[in-house]
Amino acid sequence: MNTEKPSPPSARLDAAAIAELIRTGKRKELVFAILGVFCLAIAILTLTAAFLSLLLDGWSRIRPEFFVNFPSRRAAEAGILSAWVGSFMVLIVTMVAAVPLGVGAAIYLEEYGQKGGWIKDVIEINVTNLAGVPSIIYGLLALGLFVYYFKFGQSVLSAGLTLALLILPIVIVATREALRSVPVHIREAAYGVGATRWQMVSQHLVPYSAGGILTGIIIGLARAIGETAPVITIGALTFIAFLPPSPISTEPPFLNFDWLFSPFTVLPIQMFNWVSRPDSSFHASAAGAGLVLLAMCLAMNALAIYIRYQVRKKIKW
Amino acid sequence: MTTASSTSSLPTPDAAPNRLHFKFTRNLKERFIEAILLFCGLVAVFTTLAIMFVLVTEALPFFNHVSIVDFFTDTLWTPLFAEPRYGILPLVSGTLTVAGVALLLAIPLGTVIAIYLSEFAPHGVREVVKPALEMLEAVPTVVFGYFALLVVTPLLQTIFPELPGFNMLSAGLVIGVLVTPYISSVAEDAMRAVPMAMREGAYAVGATKLQVAVSIVTPAAISGIVAAYILAVSRAVGETMVVAIAAGTNPQFTFNPMDQAATISAYIVQVALGDLPHASIGYQSIFAAGLVLVVMTLIFNIVGHWVRKRFRESY
Amino acid sequence: MVTSSQARAATPAVETQHYKAEVRNLNFYYGSFHSLKNISFKLEANKATALIGPSGCGKSTLLRCFNRLHDLYPGNRYEGSIVLLPDNVNILDRKVDPIEVRMRIGMVFQKPNPFPKSIFENVAYGLRVRGMNNKTELADRVEAALKGAALWEEVNHRLDDLAFNLSGGQQQRLCIARALATDPEILLFDEPTSALDPIATSSIEELIQDIKHKVTILIVTHNMQQAARVSDYTAYMYLGDLIEFGVTSELFVKPKDKRTEDYITGRFG
Numbered sequence: 001m002n003t004e005k006p007s008p009p010s011a012r013l014d015a016a017a018i019a020e021l022i023r024t025g026k027r028k029e030l031v032f033a034i035l036g037v038f039c040l041a042i043a044i045l046t047l048t049a050a051f052l053s054l055l056l057d058g059w060s061r062i063r064p065e066f067f068v069n070f071p072s073r074r075a076a077e078a079g080i081l082s083a084w085v086g087s088f089m090v091l092i093v094t095m096v097a098a099v100p101l102g103v104g105a106a107i108y109l110e111e112y113g114q115k116g117g118w119i120k121d122v123i124e125i126n127v128t129n130l131a132g133v134p135s136i137i138y139g140l141l142a143l144g145l146f147v148y149y150f151k152f153g154q155s156v157l158s159a160g161l162t163l164a165l166l167i168l169p170i171v172i173v174a175t176r177e178a179l180r181s182v183p184v185h186i187r188e189a190a191y192g193v194g195a196t197r198w199q200m201v202s203q204h205l206v207p208y209s210a211g212g213i214l215t216g217i218i219i220g221l222a223r224a225i226g227e228t229a230p231v232i233t234i235g236a237l238t239f240i241a242f243l244p245p246s247p248i249s250t251e252p253p254f255l256n257f258d259w260l261f262s263p264f265t266v267l268p269i270q271m272f273n274w275v276s277r278p279d280s281s282f283h284a285s286a287a288g289a290g291l292v293l294l295a296m297c298l299a300m301n302a303l304a305i306y307i308r309y310q311v312r313k314k315i316k317w
Numbered sequence: 318m319t320t321a322s323s324t325s326s327l328p329t330p331d332a333a334p335n336r337l338h339f340k341f342t343r344n345l346k347e348r349f350i351e352a353i354l355l356f357c358g359l360v361a362v363f364t365t366l367a368i369m370f371v372l373v374t375e376a377l378p379f380f381n382h383v384s385i386v387d388f389f390t391d392t393l394w395t396p397l398f399a400e401p402r403y404g405i406l407p408l409v410s411g412t413l414t415v416a417g418v419a420l421l422l423a424i425p426l427g428t429v430i431a432i433y434l435s436e437f438a439p440h441g442v443r444e445v446v447k448p449a450l451e452m453l454e455a456v457p458t459v460v461f462g463y464f465a466l467l468v469v470t471p472l473l474q475t476i477f478p479e480l481p482g483f484n485m486l487s488a489g490l491v492i493g494v495l496v497t498p499y500i501s502s503v504a505e506d507a508m509r510a511v512p513m514a515m516r517e518g519a520y521a522v523g524a525t526k527l528q529v530a531v532s533i534v535t536p537a538a539i540s541g542i543v544a545a546y547i548l549a550v551s552r553a554v555g556e557t558m559v560v561a562i563a564a565g566t567n568p569q570f571t572f573n574p575m576d577q578a579a580t581i582s583a584y585i586v587q588v589a590l591g592d593l594p595h596a597s598i599g600y601q602s603i604f605a606a607g608l609v610l611v612v613m614t615l616i617f618n619i620v621g622h623w624v625r626k627r628f629r630e631s632y
Numbered sequence: 633m634v635t636s637s638q639a640r641a642a643t644p645a646v647e648t649q650h651y652k653a654e655v656r657n658l659n660f661y662y663g664s665f666h667s668l669k670n671i672s673f674k675l676e677a678n679k680a681t682a683l684i685g686p687s688g689c690g691k692s693t694l695l696r697c698f699n700r701l702h703d704l705y706p707g708n709r710y711e712g713s714i715v716l717l718p719d720n721v722n723i724l725d726r727k728v729d730p731i732e733v734r735m736r737i738g739m740v741f742q743k744p745n746p747f748p749k750s751i752f753e754n755v756a757y758g759l760r761v762r763g764m765n766n767k768t769e770l771a772d773r774v775e776a777a778l779k780g781a782a783l784w785e786e787v788n789h790r791l792d793d794l795a796f797n798l799s800g801g802q803q804q805r806l807c808i809a810r811a812l813a814t815d816p817e818i819l820l821f822d823e824p825t826s827a828l829d830p831i832a833t834s835s836i837e838e839l840i841q842d843i844k845h846k847v848t849i850l851i852v853t854h855n856m857q858q859a860a861r862v863s864d865y866t867a868y869m870y871l872g873d874l875i876e877f878g879v880t881s882e883l884f885v886k887p888k889d890k891r892t893e894d895y896i897t898g899r900f901g
Contacts (some may be wrong), residue, residue, distance in 0.1 A: 008769070008772045008773050008776055009816045011759060011762070011764075011773060011813065011814050011815040011816075012736070012815050012817070013735065013762060014480075015732075018732050018735055019730075019732070020471045021731075021762065021763060022729050022731050023736075025525035025527070025731065028527050029525055029526055029527045030430075031438055032433075032437070032527050032530075033433070035429055035433075036430065036432070036433025036434075036437055037433070038536060039429040039433070040427045040430055040433065040446060042426060042494065043426065043430065043453060043494055043497050043501075044446070044449055044450075044453075044499065045612060046491075046494040047449070047452065047453045047456065047463075049464070049468065050456065050461060050464040050468070051462075053463075053464055053467065054460065054463070057467070065458075067419070075539075078631065083630045086500060091518070097577040100357070101357045101360050102357075103357075104353065104354045104357030104358070105354070105357040105358040105360065105361060107354055107357075108354035108355055108357060108358040108417050109358060112354055112355070113358070114352055119355070119358075120358075122362060123359065123361055123362060125521075126361040126362045126364070126365045127361045128359055129618075130364060130365060132548070132613070132614060132618060133555075133614070134551070134553060134554065134555020134556075134557070134582065134610060134611075135555065135557065136553070136557045136582040136585055136586070136606055136607070136610070137610065137611055138367075138368075139374075139585070139587065139589070140371065140375075140603065140604055140607045141364070141367055141368045141371050141372075142373060143371075144371035144372075144374075144375050144591075144604070145367055145371055148595055150546075152631060165360075167358065168361065168364070171363070171622055172853075173534055184323050189508065190474060194388075196347050197347060197351075198346070198347055198351075201489045219455075222455055225457075226455075226456070226458070226459070226460075227457070228457070228458065228557070228558045229561075229582060229585075229586055230423075231556055232584065232586050232589050232590060233585060233589045233603075234589075237588060240400045243425050247875060249620070254335035268457055268459040268558075271459050271460075271463070272459050272462070272561075272562065273443070273461050275459075275462065275466060275467075275562055275594045276561075276562060281465060286463060286581075287463065289563070290457075290459070290463055291461070293457055293460065294456060294457065297456065297457055298452060298455060300455075301451065301452060301455040305448055305569065307449070317595025346873055347801030352678060409676065442705070461729075476865035491823040491865070512745070514667060514741060514743060514745040515745050515747060515748075516704075517701060517704070517741065517745065518737075518741060518745040518746075518747065518807065518810075519747065519757065520701065521701065521734055521738065521741075521811070522735075522738065522757060522759045522761055522810065522811065522814055523732075523734040523758065523761050523762070523814070524730050524731075524760075525755075526729060528761055532757075532760075533747055533748075536748050536749065537745075537748045
């Protein structure tokens, strides 16, 4: 303290200097705000342009025949019947597999697994890592495991299970978030009247967080329906002029599971096939298939966003 | 339990054993359910193990035919020629070039959008823009492949007339826009998690909004921002359909985005589209290529993890 | 201004007062909530004025009017004026940029809020914002500010350390140094010791006494002993009203208003 230097002159600025600083500051802020809007515009205009290009090229194909025709060598007659039926069947398998597995895993991680226990840690690390694995790798996994090792063949079942594994992390993460949003005192209230853990989970936790869980499931399924690469990898065919056998038959036992093992194609693959033809007359069909696919994906996502919004509005713990 | 029930005025003497019995089955049922739930959780672990197992066991026979040294040093990838060559470098160069173009676009774009949405945009704008960006994430990539091949490439050809119909530039740019929402949403979440008190501290000494955003919020959120970049790198490296449609399928050892080239994932798709017999060398080659892709993403993730650890915020 | 104060100083018998700011009929609204009602008082230069009152009384809201922090959030509205003397500018005027106000009036917050930067950069931040980039000048000013905040001895050997590594009391003194570096005309303290232990609290209180000679101080506190210890004037607020304003020693000994008396004798609050 004794060796103190003379203190520097006041750092106060006069009014003119402050005004100048503020002027420059405002100018830079304006430049940045313009830049921000510009970057946003690039992203959103690209989305719009992609949508418009599909609409312009493909709208002429959106006719009833397009949905009930099989693909054809003649572009004008080509339709997406086998593709949308295939997509629908694959999606059913995916849903049946991914929903119980994903919700069950999430319940285990949130409610059963010990905090800091090694089993829970190992599962958590794996879920995080799987979310970052490129989708084509799931295709290779399925090709080795489902197609050749389990001998499911290049079938609806293989494709559905592959996509189920692919969206498992999405379902798990969304379900955990939904479960976590139910406050502790609800759990304690259920335990307090003598509920077992499973009663608490099945009668309280899951119903109360159903909206959030549903949102996650829909987003996951929307992702599955647009996935192309893993389904190509397991060997979905690109030209299918027949439908898988019907799941319902007129004779006992009325249910028929042959469709699970049937060859198939899905919408994105049909679109891919048409885009990659050198003959540009098929591009309109590709755009038409793309429009249908995009409409399904966006509708599912919009539904998910809507449910999430409703849940947020309704529940106030 | 037993003492309680025997001293209480229960009507029948065999009520106590009944209650015990009830509890026993209840325990059994609870345990059974827990085991099922645990199994669901373990599916994630099985999946990881199965990925490694399948890739390694299917790729190993491939390396009986092709020496590892050739695999990593040969600059030709011509598995379908009469005299096939299996050098992975062309596929790696294609993958890195496309991802590089994508990130050169997506990192500045995503970061600026994140800063703008977190610090500048009025509430109403954010409410509209965020769902729109989520929609961008939801669009199937095959649609973007169509867009890259039939809209972006012709557009680029008006600027660069010598650009071939298949090229990595167009695929990379479209992938860049595609991964931008991943960066912007994760980075924005990280920025919004920066406590308001820290911003107020900066405003209180006279900082402008931009100064607060750039010199306080961004460094404070850097760990989350890096995580966003890593996510984008993984996506860009693994993206398949845009490349398979717009960049071509002809592997070339080149880092020039104006060339056509194949990436690892595009090669896998191309092979899978043909009808390769199980256990042929072509079949095995896609697993070897897939293994390289997994290792590449793994390296990016480890680097990202390390970077995040170094910059971990501690407010 | 200089001449007038000198003129007054020439007559030592009369207690000279010159004011740094005057609050005139200030009203403040959070949306439709009327949280400050017709507040008027004067802030004497180079003195410490304390704002006390039960929580929710509006004392922090009033403090944050002084550097227009409310402008950061939508839906807030000021009426009336806070006039900065001797320039006679109403800092609540729409035409006055809040940045100008904040450059002249510094603030120390309830919880220490250092930036994720080095100790040196934390203190230098306000100077850099003012466009100062000369290394030796920055170093001199940072050193002076850290000395002013009684932190220099503890940190001069590790100015490049991250500020988060300091203890809570040190962080708060760092935030004071950050505010002092820019040489503000008024320094606002918003319950600066509520997150600190007693030892750190007393060092901050000493510091406030030490810096009074060069900066006017307005401090919000929930602790009446603290108000009595550090302030020259005290304002008692209740439900958005300014109930009583006076010299601290008088207000605590002989409150004029029944509500002030109830509060300081601990009957509520």
